[in-house]
Amino acid sequence: MGASGAVHGRGRVRFFSGNPTRADFDDLARHVVEGKLSPAVDAVFPLEETAAAHRALEAGGVRGKYVVEVAWTPGKVRGACPP
Numbered sequence: 665m666g667a668s669g670a671v672h673g674r675g676r677v678r679f680f681s682g683n684p685t686r687a688d689f690d691d692l693a694r695h696v697v698e699g700k701l702s703p704a705v706d707a708v709f710p711l712e713e714t715a716a717a718h719r720a721l722e723a724g725g726v727r728g729k730y731v732v733e734v735a736w737t738p739g740k741v742r743g744a745c746p747p
Contacts, residue, residue, distance in 0.1 A: 704728035711735070 706728035
């Protein structure tokens with residue numbers, strides 16, 4: 665995993681690139697289940713409202729993550745994998 669930064673306008677932008685493994689996700693899930701980690705979710709938007717989520721992020725004042733919910737319907741998308 666790596667992180668880097670750059671100056672963009674008046675602010676600093678941080679970039680992060682990670683390549684998590686299945687073991688990383690299993691460990692993360694275990695921490696959530698055990699109550700040692702709780703995600704900070706500010707709002708959940710349905711996929712159809714992704715543009716509204718972007719506008720809200722641009723407006724600022726976000727205290728947690730914005731989640732775009734994607735519902736999976738069996739047979740709806742050819743070749744799709746179940747969650």
